[in-house]
Amino acid sequence: MQAQEITLASRPEGMPTQANFGLKQVELPALKPGEFLVKNLWMSVDPYMRGRMIDRESYIAPFALGEVLEGGAIGEVIESNHDGFPVGSKVSSMKGWRSHYVTDGTDHTLLPDTPLSESHFLGVMGMPGMTAWTGLNRIAQLKEGETLFVSAASGAVGSVACQLGLLMGAKVVASVGSDEKAEALKAMGIEQVINYKTTPNLSQALKDTAPQGVDVYFENVGGEHLAAALDNMNDHGRIAVCGMIAQYNDTKPTPGPSNLAYIIMKKLRVEGFIVFEHWQHYGEFAKQMGQWLASGKVKAEQTIYEGLDNAPAAFIGLFEGKNRGKMVVKL
């Protein structure tokens, strides 16, 4: 049995390019007892993967040069010597970036029966949705009536954060990078949307949009967005720091905002988090989110690229703002 794998051919400097990725044919071994063969159906590309392409110590090990990449994936068991994972079952794993693989089931989860497309377990029902939920509930402790500002608001995490914010009774202000994304968010009920690319002064635009000030900022971007948020935070505001995508492709250090002293003056709490550390709450999240999706209270947008060989383009597209909602690759 042959499988295709996407490898890290070289470490990106700045924005990743196609040349940083390789395609490898591998011969899969025959199944041993307790093993099964998975055909991937969907794989995820996420901004955090950019960090794993750098050779440095971090919360997660860097990708190895020449080796297959990793990431969230949904697959179907097509051959099995494992009673827990019979042929036909659907599994969630971190074995993305490859067409097929053999496993003993370690770190694999069976998907529940659901009318949803399995791809949503890479998005709104998976890591990105859980990230939005964790940031608002467990980190920022958003309360009813407060004002929530979300950057990268049409992304996989941001678009869920905006919708959860509304469901939690907050006023939501969103920042996106195109008018088309703004319209899509408005169609989801997010009324206050700023296109930061056509706004001369983001801080002033945020002030005009939310004159009452911002109580919670869901930080996905960094840089100018963080500065604008700090300018507009209310006393005792909270900033849930989920990502700083503006900086992931920087080749030299980019200075931070000059208004960090607002952290003192406004008595702010700025807290970074990694969703995997909160995974014990996944059941609570999934129950709520499943109901919201079923009732249409949360809408799950996806941008779908087709074919494993398009996975690098999908990944690069994340940093070019090409996705609306969750970016996934259909294999």
Next chain:
Amino acid sequence: MQAQEITLASRPEGMPTQANFGLKQVELPALKPGEFLVKNLWMSVDPYMRGRMIDRESYIAPFALGEVLEGGAIGEVIESNHDGFPVGSKVSSMKGWRSHYVTDGTDHTLLPDTPLSESHFLGVMGMPGMTAWTGLNRIAQLKEGETLFVSAASGAVGSVACQLGLLMGAKVVASVGSDEKAEALKAMGIEQVINYKTTPNLSQALKDTAPQGVDVYFENVGGEHLAAALDNMNDHGRIAVCGMIAQYNDTKPTPGPSNLAYIIMKKLRVEGFIVFEHWQHYGEFAKQMGQWLASGKVKAEQTIYEGLDNAPAAFIGLFEGKNRGKMVVKL
């Protein structure tokens, strides 16, 4: 009865100068029923006062041009129509920067009987000591065995934070701006002291001094110190943001650190605070601190300037690093 008052003659641009201060003679009114006359014995100069010299909205109103300044003071009642404040009693107030004044006792506190110099109620037993205690206990939640990094460590707040850190069972690393200050801290039992002015690379120096990493950073300075701390923080570290004195005299915005993404990668909590919001815990603090001072477990350093007309020089001296421990003015 004549009193001298120091006024804000003009708003400083950059480092304050003598020209920003005025001296005014005022005639005090006769005492009405319920009022008393106070002769100030000590007054406090503190870095936060620099912020009140700027005409802007903040957690505390700006000083008015041409009006007497305000700040912590300890005085003696020398004439009284108020049973609660008899002649001879010592009071703590925010009526600094003046020789005498008449009051009805609003926001005045009687000092307890104590063998300490009353001046310590402006320092280790007052706002700066309470700030150190609040930052370590209530904001950063420093735990036994952790590593604490303190900047501006020979200042009024920093020198107490270092000593409390030791008492709480932490390893303490301090940063100061002169070898003389380093020696003084070492004499207090703080073994790991960095002179940042003679260190080519503060981040590397901190790494060399605390190879185990930093769990709690008590932030008084901002800028390069914050960057060095972020480089060296351990996972789930906490930064109690008390001040950013490096920036108080900036005339144009100074960029922040370029390594803020560590807030995510290391899952840090960065929290600003203003001690006045925690004042309901003063009793708990004062009981502990009084015992530590009495037993010699905390040493209270002071730098004393003499005479009301030297108050501006004392204040300016804060930003030139002229104080060791609490800077006070003896009237």
